[in-house]
Amino acid sequence: MGDYKFAKDKLAEVLSSLGDYQVFAPTPAGDVVRFLEVKDPAAVTLESANSTVPPKELMFPETETLFKYRLGDTGLDPSVPDASARRLVFGIRPCDAMAYTIVDNLFSWDFTDPYYLNRRENTTLVGFACGDPCANCFCPSMGGAPASEKGLDALMFDLGDTFYVKTLTDKGDAFAKAAGLDAAGDAESKAAEKQAEEALGKVKRSIDTAGIPEKLPSLYDHPFWEQFSDRCLSCGICTFLCPTCHCFDIQDEAEAFNARRARMWDTCMFAEYTVHTSGHNPRPTRKERTRNRISHKYSYFPEKFDVIACVGCGRCINNCPVNIDLLDILEKSKQAEGKEAKTA
Numbered sequence: 001m002g003d004y005k006f007a008k009d010k011l012a013e014v015l016s017s018l019g020d021y022q023v024f025a026p027t028p029a030g031d032v033v034r035f036l037e038v039k040d041p042a043a044v045t046l047e048s049a050n051s052t053v054p055p056k057e058l059m060f061p062e063t064e065t066l067f068k069y070r071l072g073d074t075g076l077d078p079s080v081p082d083a084s085a086r087r088l089v090f091g092i093r094p095c096d097a098m099a100y101t102i103v104d105n106l107f108s109w110d111f112t113d114p115y116y117l118n119r120r121e122n123t124t125l126v127g128f129a130c131g132d133p134c135a136n137c138f139c140p141s142m143g144g145a146p147a148s149e150k151g152l153d154a155l156m157f158d159l160g161d162t163f164y165v166k167t168l169t170d171k172g173d174a175f176a177k178a179a180g181l182d183a184a185g186d187a188e189s190k191a192a193e194k195q196a197e198e199a200l201g202k203v204k205r206s207i208d209t210a211g212i213p214e215k216l217p218s219l220y221d222h223p224f225w226e227q228f229s230d231r232c233l234s235c236g237i238c239t240f241l242c243p244t245c246h247c248f249d250i251q252d253e254a255e256a257f258n259a260r261r262a263r264m265w266d267t268c269m270f271a272e273y274t275v276h277t278s279g280h281n282p283r284p285t286r287k288e289r290t291r292n293r294i295s296h297k298y299s300y301f302p303e304k305f306d307v308i309a310c311v312g313c314g315r316c317i318n319n320c321p322v323n324i325d326l327l328d329i330l331e332k333s334k335q336a337e338g339k340e341a342k343t344a
């Protein structure tokens with residue numbers, strides 16, 4: 001693993017030199033910034049604090065064909081992605097890379113999911129340390145940091161006219177070689193360390209999560225949920241933009257005799273998500289759905305996988321149209337008096 005650098009004005013050149021990879025990078029798209037395949041290196045932006053849309057869709061697409069079939073035939077045509085195609089995510093923020101390590105638990109749990117895991121295996125993650133965390137970032141509370149290396153193959157720092165790149169894995173070294181990066185020295189690595197420390201000091205929000213996973217089940221019927229859910233619009237933005245939310249639905253779609261089975265994102269914030277075939281809905285109101293979103297992340301997931309399913313990126317707070325604030329909910333949950341534990 002090594003220390004490298006390249007001049008900032010060579011960014012387009014570096015991206016163009018990665019012809020062996022399918023490269024994705026943050027790119028403005030309408031009103032948002034999201035990770036798109038790099039067609040024009042000049043369109044890539046590293047200016048926004050973090051992308052509006054997280055890069056989770058690169059491992060877990062919004063809609064994905066699992067297999068195709070023809071009605072009346074017994075054979076299936078699986079659409080498992082080719083594991084030999086190399087992909088590279090350039091400029092991913094440390095929280096979003098850490099989010100993959102959390103979601104990995106689900107896709108390698110009771111069923112080993114080749115669709116997700118093949119993509120994880122063949123993708124190199126080149127991170128970009130945050131120099132200026134946004135107003136609602138709280139990654140240090142979740143075990144991360146603006147320059148966390150967790151889940152990354154390389155980590156890049158903006159040092160003014162130069163990008164310093166620290167490689168962390170063999171995949172990171174392969175990237176540095178393919179990009180033809182120059183060796184960096186002590187001056188760059190020390191400047192990066194200083195920037196990492198300063199950025200940590202700029203994180204404004206925090207939450208002490210101790211006791212929350214154990215406490216939440218005892219608040220199952222507590223009226224405090226309504227203080228937040230009453231104004232929820234059930235728009236689902238908080239889950240679709242969350243890098244760790246991973247709920248999906250599976251549907252068969254047919255046209256004449258040709259059909260496919262597809263997986264698509266779903267959200268527990270929609271009323272239809274839990275409707276039974278009988279018409280009964282165990283989460284009929286926004287109260288139950290808000291309770292489930294928070295409890296799933298902060299109680300059920302850590303109970304099963306020993307890690308909270310949140311990286312503190314702040315997107316659910318930044319983008320909720322009615323200002324429902326995850327950290328307010330968690331703080332209130334700590335003050336509320338619990339009863340006998342229940343889950344759903």
Ligand code: SF4
Binds near residue numbers: 235237319321
């Ligand atoms: S973003 Fe806000 S309004 Fe929309 S579902 Fe989430 S909590 Fe409700």
Ligand code: SF4
Binds near residue numbers: 241243297310312314
């Ligand atoms: S719950 Fe909110 S803060 Fe946590 S990872 Fe999801 S979007 Fe980010």
